[in-house]
Amino acid sequence: MNTTALKGELTVTGLRKWYHRRDQAPVHVLEDCSFRIEPGKLTVVMGTSGCGKSTLAYILCGYISPDEGQVLMDGQPVKEPGSDRIMVFQETALWPWMTVMENVVFGPLAKSRTGRDEATRKALELLRKFGLSEFKDKYPGQLSGGMKRRAELAQALINSPKLMVLDEPFRGLDVMTRELMQEYYIKLFEETRLTTVFITSELEEAIFLADRILIMGGTPSRIVRSLEVDLPRPRTFDVLATARYLEIKKEALEVLYGESMEQQAMAC
Numbered sequence: 001m002n003t004t005a006l007k008g009e010l011t012v013t014g015l016r017k018w019y020h021r022r023d024q025a026p027v028h029v030l031e032d033c034s035f036r037i038e039p040g041k042l043t044v045v046m047g048t049s050g051c052g053k054s055t056l057a058y059i060l061c062g063y064i065s066p067d068e069g070q071v072l073m074d075g076q077p078v079k080e081p082g083s084d085r086i087m088v089f090q091e092t093a094l095w096p097w098m099t100v101m102e103n104v105v106f107g108p109l110a111k112s113r114t115g116r117d118e119a120t121r122k123a124l125e126l127l128r129k130f131g132l133s134e135f136k137d138k139y140p141g142q143l144s145g146g147m148k149r150r151a152e153l154a155q156a157l158i159n160s161p162k163l164m165v166l167d168e169p170f171r172g173l174d175v176m177t178r179e180l181m182q183e184y185y186i187k188l189f190e191e192t193r194l195t196t197v198f199i200t201s202e203l204e205e206a207i208f209l210a211d212r213i214l215i216m217g218g219t220p221s222r223i224v225r226s227l228e229v230d231l232p233r234p235r236t237f238d239v240l241a242t243a244r245y246l247e248i249k250k251e252a253l254e255v256l257y258g259e260s261m262e263q264q265a266m267a268c
Helices: 053-061 100-110 116-129 145-157 175-192 203-209 237-241 243-267
Strands: 010-019 027-037 042-046 068-073 085-088 163-167 195-200 212-217 222-228
Touching: 010 053, 027 053, 027 068, 027 222, 042 053, 042 203, 053 085, 053 163, 053 195, 085 145, 100 116, 100 145, 116 145, 145 175, 175 203, 195 203, 203 237, 203 243, 212 243, 222 243, 237 243
Parallel strands: 042 195, 042 212, 085 163, 163 195
Antiparallel strands: 010 027, 010 068, 212 222
């Protein structure tokens, strides 16, 4: 596919971030964090718990600002949140007092970007795609964990973003539901080629989904390794049994093990 016409390219240069706390020394989270997110690609960012993955995601979406450095999307500075960058958080973003349909159409209607009939049409199509047509009048409390995640994806996609950032969206789901959600999202990505940044701590999930894996490490954190995942698309779980998958996994494990040992040595 020709990616020159696709949107959502991110250029990240020299990010530094501290968290300042009253009467305590500032916590240095990110240092000289630089990389590029290619348009039309699914880039996974991974690293150990607490390494700053979520902080980086918030900066990419404009929810917080770096202390130094910059983020450009399609050549324009990212300084605040925008509807062209949608984030799916670890915690549910569904309003419990609204039905699934009401949750999905809320964004475009609140921004007056489209009429109710058009928003409803788009919502019904997305819910059909995610297997939720029969649950459109249900409330979030009546849905399973996997259904809630699918509804949140529909809620995000109806805004037609240029960039989707997912912060460990399948965390806390049981193994079977997590695999089903990975299949849902990879099919969606391969259909739309929506530029995606996917945050995870799970290596198998990272390799299965990604075109490229960016591994964070160090204290403070930065991108320490970029791994190309040249597994064929469309992609199914059959790739987990291929020699190339095992080669990529071995390389990633070596990097992650090295980072883990270095952090343990610093803690001693």
